[in-house]
Amino acid sequence: xxxSIFLIQVLNSVQYGLTLFLVASGLTLIxxxxxxxxxxxxxxxxxxxxxxxxxTSLTGNLFLAIAPGVALAIVFGYVLEWxxxxxxxxxxxxxxxxxxxxxILVFEDLRSLAVGDDVHGxxxxxALSASIPLGSTMTYPVYNLCISAACLVVAALLFVxxxxxRLGMMIRAGASNREMVRSLGIDVGMLFRxxxxxxxxxxxxxxxxxxxxxxxxxxxxxQVLILCFVVVVIGGIGSVTGALVAALLIGFVDTFGKVFLxxxxxxxxxxxxxxxxxxxxxGLFRETTA
Amino acid sequence: xxxxxxxxxxxxxxxxLGAAGVLGAIGAPGLARGQGGKVxxxxxxxxxGTYAALGRAIENGFKLYVGxxxxxxxxxxLEYVTVDDESEPAKAADNVNKLxxxxxVDVIVGTVHSGVQMAIVKAARDNNxxxxxxxxxxxxxxxxxCAPNIFRVSFSNSQPGxxxxxxxxxKGYTTAATITWKYAAGEQSIGGFKETFEKGGxxxxxxxxxxxxxxxxxALLTEIASLKPTCTYAFFAGGGAVKFVKDYAAAGLKEKVPxxxxxxxxxxxxxxxxxxxxxxxxxxxxxxxxxxxxxxxFRLAYAKAYSSKADVYAVQGYDSAQLLGIxxxxxxxxxxxxxxxxxxxxxxxxxxxxxxISLSPSHNVVQDFYLRKVENGENKSIGLAAKALxxxxxxxxxx
Numbered sequence: 219x220x221x222s223i224f225l226i227q228v229l230n231s232v233q234y235g236l237t238l239f240l241v242a243s244g245l246t247l248i249x250x251x252x253x254x255x256x257x258x259x260x261x262x263x264x265x266x267x268x269x270x271x272x273x274t275s276l277t278g279n280l281f282l283a284i285a286p287g288v289a290l291a292i293v294f295g296y297v298l299e300w301x302x303x304x305x306x307x308x309x310x311x312x313x314x315x316x317x318x319x320x321x322i323l324v325f326e327d328l329r330s331l332a333v334g335d336d337v338h339g340x341x342x343x344x345a346l347s348a349s350i351p352l353g354s355t356m357t358y359p360v361y362n363l364c365i366s367a368a369c370l371v372v373a374a375l376l377f378v379x380x381x382x383x384r385l386g387m388m389i390r391a392g393a394s395n396r397e398m399v400r401s402l403g404i405d406v407g408m409l410f411r412x413x414x415x416x417x418x419x420x421x422x423x424x425x426x427x428x429x430x431x432x433x434x435x436x437x438x439x440x441q442v443l444i445l446c447f448v449v450v451v452i453g454g455i456g457s458v459t460g461a462l463v464a465a466l467l468i469g470f471v472d473t474f475g476k477v478f479l480x481x482x483x484x485x486x487x488x489x490x491x492x493x494x495x496x497x498x499x500x501g502l503f504r505e506t507t508a
Numbered sequence: 509x510x511x512x513x514x515x516x517x518x519x520x521x522x523x524x525l526g527a528a529g530v531l532g533a534i535g536a537p538g539l540a541r542g543q544g545g546k547v548x549x550x551x552x553x554x555x556x557g558t559y560a561a562l563g564r565a566i567e568n569g570f571k572l573y574v575g576x577x578x579x580x581x582x583x584x585x586l587e588y589v590t591v592d593d594e595s596e597p598a599k600a601a602d603n604v605n606k607l608x609x610x611x612x613v614d615v616i617v618g619t620v621h622s623g624v625q626m627a628i629v630k631a632a633r634d635n636n637x638x639x640x641x642x643x644x645x646x647x648x649x650x651x652x653x654c655a656p657n658i659f660r661v662s663f664s665n666s667q668p669g670x671x672x673x674x675x676x677x678x679k680g681y682t683t684a685a686t687i688t689w690k691y692a693a694g695e696q697s698i699g700g701f702k703e704t705f706e707k708g709g710x711x712x713x714x715x716x717x718x719x720x721x722x723x724x725x726x727a728l729l730t731e732i733a734s735l736k737p738t739c740t741y742a743f744f745a746g747g748g749a750v751k752f753v754k755d756y757a758a759a760g761l762k763e764k765v766p767x768x769x770x771x772x773x774x775x776x777x778x779x780x781x782x783x784x785x786x787x788x789x790x791x792x793x794x795x796x797x798x799x800x801x802x803x804x805x806f807r808l809a810y811a812k813a814y815s816s817k818a819d820v821y822a823v824q825g826y827d828s829a830q831l832l833g834i835x836x837x838x839x840x841x842x843x844x845x846x847x848x849x850x851x852x853x854x855x856x857x858x859x860x861x862x863x864x865i866s867l868s869p870s871h872n873v874v875q876d877f878y879l880r881k882v883e884n885g886e887n888k889s890i891g892l893a894a895k896a897l898x899x900x901x902x903x904x905x906x907x
Contacts, residue, residue, distance in 0.1 A: 223734045230726040326556060335560035336816075337747050339754065339780030349760055355733040357760030432723070433754070433780055435747030437557040441721065476718065476727040484690075484719030 219477075222353045227473055229352075233362055235469025236369035237428055239462050241442055242449040243376060244420030250456030251393040252410055254303060255311055257318035260443030261325040262418050266291065266425025267434045268329060271338045280343045280430060287426050288419050295418030299411045307396075307410070322439070330436065338434040361430060368427055372420070376458050389413055393456070448487060452494045454501025463502060546587040547836070547843065550607035552618030552628060553642075555592040558721060558746045559620045561776055562821045563592075566642045568814050569825025570617060573833070576809070581829070582836025589613055593624050600627030608635050614843050615640060617828050620821075622646035622665065622692040629653050638849075642828040643821060647696050650872035652903035656850045659871045661827040661858070663793055664899035665693050668770035669700025671791040671877035671893040672741060676701075676768055677708020681739040684710060685732050685765075687725075687752075688743040690717040697743040697770050705741075713737050723751045729759045740765050745772035750780040757784035771880065771887070776819040778885050788882045794820040794862040795878045795889035806861040818861075827860045834858070870901030 219227075245259045266287065273283030302321070306314045342361045349357035380386040392399045392406050400406045432438075449468060453460030468487050475486040494502060551570075553563035567590075574586055589611045591603050604627055607613045615638040619625055625644035632639040632655070639658045641649060645665035649658060676684065684705060688694030694717070702712050713735050716728045732740055740761070744752045749772060756767055762784070771792025774785055796807070796817070806826065810818035831853055838852030839845040858865050865875045879893040 219734070223730060226730050226733075227727060230730060234724060234726065330556070330560070335555070335564055337558075337561060337750050337777055337780050339750055339782055341782060349758065351760070356730065356764075357758075359758040362758070431754075431758075433747045433750035435558050435750070436560045438747065441723075472724060473727040476724075477731055480690075480717050484722065 222355065226352055226356070226358075227477065228470075229358070231470040231473040232466065233366050233469070234473060235466035236366045237424075238445060238449060238468060239465035240365075240369040240372055240427070241421065241424040242446040242461050242465060243372060243458065244417035244424070245446045246450050246453070246456070246458055246461040247376075247413060247420070248417040249450055251389055251413055252307070253393070254306055254414075255314045255318065256303075256417070257315060257443065258321040258325065259417075259421055259446055260439030260441075261322050262291070262295075262421035262439075263425040263442050264329065264437075264439035265294075265325060266422030267340075267429045267432075267438060268333055268338075268425075269422065270340050270426035270429040271434045272333065274340050280340065280426075284423070284426055288423050291419040291422035292415045295415035296411050298418070299414035303414060304407065304410070326436065335436050340429040340434060342430040359431070365427055365431060372423075373458065373462055380458065385412070445487070448491050450501075452491055452501060454503040457501070457503040460501055460503030546585045547581070547615070547841075548611065548613045549586050549588050549832075550611060550613030550616045550618075551588060551590045552593050552604060552607055552616055552624075553590070554595045554620050555590070557595045558748065559595050562620045562643065562746065565776070565819055565821035566617075566620070566825035566828070569810070569818070569822035569827075570642070570829045572810055572813055572822075573826045573829035575813070577833060581833040582839065582841040584836065584841040593619050593621070595619075595621040595624060597621070597623030597627065600624040601631065604628045604631040608637055614638065615832060617642055617825075617832075619644055622696075625649060626653075626692075629655075629658060632658055638843075640828045640831055642824045644693075645696065646692050647899070648692075648903075650868070650870040650899060650901055650904060654870045654901070654904035654906055656854075656871075656906065657846075659831060659853055659867065661831055661865070661873050662824045663875075664872050665696030666700030666703070667793070667897055667899055668772075668791050668877065669697040669702075669741070669743070670704050671700075671879075671897060672768050672770065673701040673704030673706075673710075674708065675789070675791060675879055675893050676705050676739055676741070677710050681705075681766075682710055683713050683737040684739050684741055684768075685714050685716060685735050685737040686712055686741045687716040687718070687728055687732065689720040689722075689748065691720045693745075694720075694743050698741070701741045721748060723748050725752055725755045726759075729755060729761060732765065733759065733761060737765060739768055741768045742773055743770045745775075746777070749773045750777045753777070753781045753788070754784045762787075771820060774880075774882055774887055776821065778882065778887070785882045790880050790882075790887065791877050791893040792820060792880060792887070793873075793875045793877055794823050795880045796886045797888045798862065798878075800861070800863070802859060803861040820862075823861050827858055827862075827865070830858050830860070831856055868898045868901055869906055870899070870904035871906070872899045872901060874898040 241263055248254055248256045269287045270283055273287055274280050277283055346361045346364055348360045351357045388404055392409050396406055449461055449464045453464030471486050471490050475483040551567055554560055555563050591607055593603050617640050620643045622644045625646050629649045641660040643662045645663050647664050650660050686698045688698055767788055769790045771790040774788055774790050778785055807818050834856045835849045835853040839849045863876050865873050868874050874896055877894040877897050878889040879891050880887040881890050
């Protein structure tokens with residue numbers, strides 16, 4: 219493998235890793251900070267993608283679709299938490315799994331009723347549809363680079379939110395010791411509703427942004443869901459930095475695995491997870507909240 | 509009465525009603541079957557997941573033909589039972605047993621995914637249930653696992669590949685890279701292409717595989733770019749096909765390395781693929797713009813009934829119903845006459861929207877393959893890739 223091809227594969231790995239981080243960031247937030255196993259995360263991603271498709275068909279432009287789409291997702295997440303998820307905090311993980319798995323089935327059927335089962339595509343916005351040539355071999359679409367940029371912006375914003383704002387402080391405190399925070403007069407229920415809405419909005423945003431580079435089809439959430447959990451487990455529950463590192467790791471293992479070990483490439487990511495868990499059972503960047 | 513007595517009496521009444529209801533439900537179906545009742549057709553198709561649109565198109569095509577015949581085939585009405593196989597091979601055996609044992613269907617029509625099909629074929633052989641395959645091309649179903657009660661009206665996985673290999677060799681391409689998912693359908697399609705391409709003087713440089721149903725193609729597209737073949741042959745379908753064609757164009761490969769594909773790459777996916785698919789060459793046993801009166805009438809009727817464009821999956825569903833109709837007509841609706849039914853179906857000449865088709869001794873369809881080019885959002889036939897192409901049916905003990 220010569221140098222230019224190697225560098226392109228590195229670029230592919232980073233780009234894939236960043237996209238994975240964007241999708242998994244919402245899950246990290248909800249799982250890590252609220253302790254809720256949200257299996258419906260993949261469905262929110264799917265709903266975001268389908269929202270991008272329908273809103274772009276209506277407005278004609280992806281950019282005009284993103285703002286209303288994210289706003290809708292925030293409202294949706296807020297209401298969902300209020301009605302369903304708020305009952306789960308004191309319960310066992312099994313009950314969380316059952317509820318959120320049920321939500322997956324419900325969302326898939328609702329989507330099927332509302333939009334049908336056809337495969338759809340979302341056009342890349344004209345402003346970003348150029349391609350950069352990479353040597354003489356291939357070109358790289360500008361839009362994919364934009365997705366990576368968006369991921370980095372989201373990562374930075376999340377970091378600032380959690381570390382340097384009052385809201386972030388309250389969220390982290392609420393995750394460590396709910397009773398104490400409540401006795402200080404802070405409405406923990408409202409806090410968790412905000413976090414859940416944020417998690418859903420992140421997943422939906424990822425779905426919307428990734429849609430033009432991918433395709434919109436039934437069941438697209440399920441594949442992504444498993445990888446998201448792998449990211450969160452490898453990175454350490456509750457750590458946004460961990461999720462970023464884990465996602466990039468997976469990007470590299472998956473990309474180079476496909477090239478060098480094609481027969482086993484399907485299993486390599488899970489092998490990586492197993493190795494990490496043996497070495498560091500709590501994940502790479504376990505946040506000490508105790 | 510005391511509260512206890514009232515409660516007991518209520519429970520007794522509910523219990524009696526419940527028992528009567530259960531007995532009635534068990535007894536009723538047994539009455540209206542056999543020759544006089546409805547023929548029970550069991551659809552085992554994907555109604556969810558990446559192949560959901562294909563499953564729906566097949567069922568729509570089937571019901572369109574039955575509707576055109578006034579709702580009856582061979583003088584008997586049909587009733588339908590559906591099972592969503594979710595394209596999951598792991599659940600396939602349970603799902604098909606639901607149709608055979610719980611629902612007692614007379615004929616199974618299914619399915620799309622080749623892995624699921626293997627379980628259905630095994631169950632059909634074990635229970636001697638009539639099976640019409642409306643899509644899954646797994647070679648074994650009309651190869652080593654062929655049986656008199658199993659018919660396929662779609663294609664075998666190698667057929668489109670065999671046809672495209674001929675085309676690629678004739679066009680003068682010398683080297684090729686192949687890419688597909690690592691499952692039966694993909695491997696057999698590549699196998700067909702490799703066979704005729706190398707017989708025609710070409711050489712397959714590398715066979716690239718992506719685990720099913722993974723859709724991250726970037727790494728392998730870079731591989732193709734570094735291999736620099738004169739053409740690429742790809743097999744994908746559904747959501748994966750959309751992403752692959754878009755990714756291939758976005759990587760700038762479309763102009764440098766012509767993309768050839770089995771027809772499924774561009775069937776039912778052109779709206780989603782947009783400009784990325786323009787000019788792509790594929791081989792398939794169907795093309796949207798075939799100008800035969802039969803095809804024109806079929807496409808109009810389908811569009812009217814379902815408000816969407818017919819595709820190859822709808823045609824296959826339609827022809828499944830035609831085949832069943834031919835069989836039922838030959839036995840006057842009496843499914844008990846199995847040998848006569850099988851003989852009639854095996855000898856069937858079907859007037860399909862794709863052209864006249866017949867069946868080979870292994871019960872796989874013998875048909876023409878068209879070379880199609882994507883133009884203006886349609887797969888337009890630009891000529892024949894192969895005439896009356898039959899799958900060799902290696903390993904089949906019939907005929």
